[in-house]
Amino acid sequence: MELKLTGAEIESLVQRGFGADEKMFTVEELRAGFARIRLPFRPRMLRPGNVLSGPALFTAADIAMYALVLGHVGPVLMAVTADFTIHFLNKGMPGDIVAEARLLKLGRRLAVIDVALYSAAAPATLVAQASGSYALPQGA
Amino acid sequence: MELKLTGAEIESLVQRGFGADEKMFTVEELRAGFARIRLPFRPRMLRPGNVLSGPALFTAADIAMYALVLGHVGPVLMAVTADFTIHFLNKGMPGDIVAEARLLKLGRRLAVIDVALYSAAAPATLVAQASGSYALPQGA
Amino acid sequence: MELKLTGAEIESLVQRGFGADEKMFTVEELRAGFARIRLPFRPRMLRPGNVLSGPALFTAADIAMYALVLGHVGPVLMAVTADFTIHFLNKGMPGDIVAEARLLKLGRRLAVIDVALYSAAAPATLVAQASGSYALPQGA
Amino acid sequence: MELKLTGAEIESLVQRGFGADEKMFTVEELRAGFARIRLPFRPRMLRPGNVLSGPALFTAADIAMYALVLGHVGPVLMAVTADFTIHFLNKGMPGDIVAEARLLKLGRRLAVIDVALYSAAAPATLVAQASGSYALPQGA
Numbered sequence: 201m202e203l204k205l206t207g208a209e210i211e212s213l214v215q216r217g218f219g220a221d222e223k224m225f226t227v228e229e230l231r232a233g234f235a236r237i238r239l240p241f242r243p244r245m246l247r248p249g250n251v252l253s254g255p256a257l258f259t260a261a262d263i264a265m266y267a268l269v270l271g272h273v274g275p276v277l278m279a280v281t282a283d284f285t286i287h288f289l290n291k292g293m294p295g296d297i298v299a300e301a302r303l304l305k306l307g308r309r310l311a312v313i314d315v316a317l318y319s320a321a322a323p324a325t326l327v328a329q330a331s332g333s334y335a336l337p338q339g340a
Numbered sequence: 341m342e343l344k345l346t347g348a349e350i351e352s353l354v355q356r357g358f359g360a361d362e363k364m365f366t367v368e369e370l371r372a373g374f375a376r377i378r379l380p381f382r383p384r385m386l387r388p389g390n391v392l393s394g395p396a397l398f399t400a401a402d403i404a405m406y407a408l409v410l411g412h413v414g415p416v417l418m419a420v421t422a423d424f425t426i427h428f429l430n431k432g433m434p435g436d437i438v439a440e441a442r443l444l445k446l447g448r449r450l451a452v453i454d455v456a457l458y459s460a461a462a463p464a465t466l467v468a469q470a471s472g473s474y475a476l477p478q479g480a
Numbered sequence: 481m482e483l484k485l486t487g488a489e490i491e492s493l494v495q496r497g498f499g500a501d502e503k504m505f506t507v508e509e510l511r512a513g514f515a516r517i518r519l520p521f522r523p524r525m526l527r528p529g530n531v532l533s534g535p536a537l538f539t540a541a542d543i544a545m546y547a548l549v550l551g552h553v554g555p556v557l558m559a560v561t562a563d564f565t566i567h568f569l570n571k572g573m574p575g576d577i578v579a580e581a582r583l584l585k586l587g588r589r590l591a592v593i594d595v596a597l598y599s600a601a602a603p604a605t606l607v608a609q610a611s612g613s614y615a616l617p618q619g620a
Numbered sequence: 621m622e623l624k625l626t627g628a629e630i631e632s633l634v635q636r637g638f639g640a641d642e643k644m645f646t647v648e649e650l651r652a653g654f655a656r657i658r659l660p661f662r663p664r665m666l667r668p669g670n671v672l673s674g675p676a677l678f679t680a681a682d683i684a685m686y687a688l689v690l691g692h693v694g695p696v697l698m699a700v701t702a703d704f705t706i707h708f709l710n711k712g713m714p715g716d717i718v719a720e721a722r723l724l725k726l727g728r729r730l731a732v733i734d735v736a737l738y739s740a741a742a743p744a745t746l747v748a749q750a751s752g753s754y755a756l757p758q759g760a
Contacts, residue, residue, distance in 0.1 A: 285705040558669060
């Protein structure tokens with residue numbers, strides 16, 4: 201599997217696609233079948249109990265899957281999540297969210313990916329584990 | 341199943357728990373086994389293609405499940421999502437997100453819930469369908 | 481949505497496809513967007529505790545989804561499950577398994593379905609709730 | 621994490637629990653946080669197209685999760701699956717099914733596990749990937 205985009209290209213592609221003024225996340229590593237992204241901590245990511253919220257973890261997992269798909273199929277912004285499952289395992293300490301996505305399958309129509317989620321504040325603790333599919337546009 | 345809280349009580353409980361200045365969502369309906377909430381539209385809910393984003397839909401589903409749990413077990417803010425699965429079905433037009441949560445099981449340790457998600461801009465179209473479990477604190 | 485096959489046609493299609501000597505299941509109801517099938521009780525469906533096993537419930541859900549897909553897209557035996565999620569809710573008493581499948585989306589490439597599972601021995605108790613996607617062959 | 625049972629003890633515990641006359645599966649490897657089991661090929665595991673069926677793969681994943689739980693918490697036959705999600709990735713060639721289960725979390729109430737599924741006939745191809753939770757009896 202040859203990569204079609206660099207991490208920096210993915211970052212700016214998404215930033216422009218979302219009309220964002222600043223970098224939304226960092227692609228820390230991108231290689232065949234794997235991507236690791238980092239989502240910077242924001243106070244609004246916390247929920248009562250001072251732990252990372254479900255929506256914040258979902259967002260990080262979604263970005264990691266999207267970055268992995270873009271890296272492998274090129275700039276197809278219209279790829280969309282088809283299904284997504286997450287198990288929440290341990291409290292996520294306040295900190296950047298690190299998401300490691302692993303490509304399980306890249307078919308013509310679907311990419312299937314799993315994602316391990318960590319807080320940068322406690323990198324040895326798996327906070328959540330997710331899996332999901334991306335529907336790829338025809339002719340991608 | 342007797343309800344332990346009203347919709348208005350749930351709204352203010354969550355608002356205070358999150359330290360929010362304004363109402364984050366509305367509980368439109370709450371009865372035994374069912375809750376419907378509405379999450380007001382914000383431009384940041386959109387992703388390229390002008391459709392409701394996955395994280396915005398996840399957030400609405402999570403709130404609906406949480407409201408349903410609080411309504412049935414009382415003010416246990418520490419109830420946490422254990423697992424969550426979502427299928428994205430149709431594009432969500434820009435609008436408030438309406439989430440209808442249905443209680444499938446209320447056990448001592450887990451509540452299992454499914455959620456149907458709609459955009460108020462196109463209420464006849466099912467945008468996504470989710471299911472998940474909430475882990476209940478012991479002695480709840 | 482017009483139906484392409486009757487319940488009896490689906491039963492015999494699957495029986496022949498599997499090289500089975502006898503009817504494997506009954507399609508009790510089939511209409512636009514809905515199918516209910518019944519899987520006859522076999523002692524090997526039980527696990528310790530005398531309750532319906534996970535694999536038996538999975539099998540019934542899978543058949544209901546498959547019957548619903550065949551009914552709506554015609555005799556495409558090669559349609560395959562892409563993903564499947566199930567929550568086990570209550571003990572399933574020994575009895576026929578009844579599975580009610582509801583079509584959430586019928587796209588060109590994917591059908592998304594949810595399934596409610598019951599034991600005929602205690603028809604008021606929801607035993608499990610499932611959801612999943614079927615990948616449809618191109619040109620189906 | 622100390623193991624409470626050996627693979628051979630798990631095999632005979634399950635065989636007796638199910639009243640089976642012969643060994644149903646083999647625990648090929650069991651260590652802290654990991655179990656690999658093998659389910660012997662039976663012709664009834666195939667579906668049209670001569671590939672391993674969904675129910676056969678589900679069965680193997682369920683056994684691997686169960687063996688992993690028993691190995692870590694001891695002979696609690698009443699541990700039950702709470703939720704289960706599977707993505708089917710590639711056709712499973714006819715052969716023994718090998719399931720590798722990895723413990724993501726062992727809490728007091730839930731064990732969360734993911735499972736990779738292979739056919740022994742094509743061991744380099746990931747056939748399916750699953751994740752799920754086991755509800756542990758109180759006081760286990």
